[in-house]
Amino acid sequence: MTQLPRAFETLPRLSLAKLPTPIDELAKLSQALGGPRLLVKRDDLTGLATGGNKTRKLEFLIADALSKNADCVITAGGPQSNHCRQTAAAAAIAGLDCHLVLGGSPQPPIGNLLLDQLLGATVHWAPRPHRNSRMSELAAAMEADNRRPYVIPVGGSNSVGALGYFAAMFEFVAQLAEQGRRVDRIFFATSSGGTQAGLVLGARLAGFTGRITAISIDQTPDESSDEKFLAEVCRVANGVAELLGVDARLTVDDFDTNYGYLGDGYGVVGELERETIKLVARTEGLLVGPVYTARALGAMLDQIHRAAFAANETWLFWHTGDETALHAYAEALTV
Numbered sequence: 001m002t003q004l005p006r007a008f009e010t011l012p013r014l015s016l017a018k019l020p021t022p023i024d025e026l027a028k029l030s031q032a033l034g035g036p037r038l039l040v041k042r043d044d045l046t047g048l049a050t051g052g053n054k055t056r057k058l059e060f061l062i063a064d065a066l067s068k069n070a071d072c073v074i075t076a077g078g079p080q081s082n083h084c085r086q087t088a089a090a091a092a093i094a095g096l097d098c099h100l101v102l103g104g105s106p107q108p109p110i111g112n113l114l115l116d117q118l119l120g121a122t123v124h125w126a127p128r129p130h131r132n133s134r135m136s137e138l139a140a141a142m143e144a145d146n147r148r149p150y151v152i153p154v155g156g157s158n159s160v161g162a163l164g165y166f167a168a169m170f171e172f173v174a175q176l177a178e179q180g181r182r183v184d185r186i187f188f189a190t191s192s193g194g195t196q197a198g199l200v201l202g203a204r205l206a207g208f209t210g211r212i213t214a215i216s217i218d219q220t221p222d223e224s225s226d227e228k229f230l231a232e233v234c235r236v237a238n239g240v241a242e243l244l245g246v247d248a249r250l251t252v253d254d255f256d257t258n259y260g261y262l263g264d265g266y267g268v269v270g271e272l273e274r275e276t277i278k279l280v281a282r283t284e285g286l287l288v289g290p291v292y293t294a295r296a297l298g299a300m301l302d303q304i305h306r307a308a309f310a311a312n313e314t315w316l317f318w319h320t321g322d323e324t325a326l327h328a329y330a331e332a333l334t335v
């Protein structure tokens with residue numbers, strides 16, 4: 001089946017992304033590495049206040065908020081959250097107030113944080129472990145004030161948000177067919193898991209049979225030990241199937257996740273990220289961001305160095321869009 005399930009068309013959706021995003025060749029990078037043929041799916045070009053993967057999720061989340069008559073949205077993330085930036089832009093388009101709960105203490109307005117402010121979002125700071133409780137408190141306070149808040153979880157990773165990546169896989173499969181291309185392996189950055197949930201369920205239903213490898217950006221080995229994180233990703237994916245009324249159900253074994261590239265933790269730029277950013281910039285003129293895409297692409301390149309590919313394979317990096325954070329990491333990137 002390469003048609004989206006019929007129920008898909010009945011779901012509220014607000015057009016925010018420029019779709020389909022292009023698939024580009026990375027011929028010079030492939031040549032420089034002596035690697036497989038390399039492609040990139042440009043979800044950094046979704047076009048919402050630059051772009052990124054959250055835009056596809058927000059098409060469904062913001063439409064859901066509007067259908068529930070919300071007048072403001074609340075979400076959370078790190079100080080350089082791409083999700084928060086795109087949510088602030090989507091809220092502006094939809095005419096909703098936007099409140100962001102950022103983990104940590106106040107920081108100078110650079111990178112995504114500057115954009116959040118320019119986009120008119122109200123920023124609240126809370127210790128990282130208290131972000132969710134802070135969102136609930138804010139929502140309760142607004143309701144008491146006769147406002148109608150809509151809370152979007154960190155990363156927009158519930159089943160409504162994951163619909164965006166479910167649909168993205170159908171878009172991708174149609175593009176490959178049209179362009180006469182075959183892709184053997186996809187790599188991308190996973191964090192809150194909604195992208196992964198949508199892509200893997202979408203692959204099952206759209207008939208994509210290549211391997212889909214998610215590079216974990218921030219699950220500590222404790223959190224990940226596969227059970228907790230993947231159980232949640234699986235729950236989100238099966239929630240998408242339920243929303244669409246399709247029979248498919250996934251198990252944790254359907255998700256290929258690599259936790260081997262965590263470096264010194266979330267948002268810490270190391271050698272892998274720094275070298276990857278420079279290499280793709282200098283071979284392809286392509287920017288990847290410091291927190292997510294440099295780590296995930298660096299992981300893909302490391303797999304190439306380890307010769308983990310067969311002759312005539314094609315690998316694709318799904319760019320999820322975070323180059324707006326580069327300036328905030330100027331110091332770590334220029335050592």
Ligand SMILES: *Cc1c(COP(=O)(O)O)cnc(C)c1O
Nearest residue numbers: 082155191192193194195292320
């Ligand atoms: C949020 C984000 C991810 C991870 O997506 P999830 O759906 O949260 O797993 C990857 N890359 C970038 C650039 C992001 O902002």
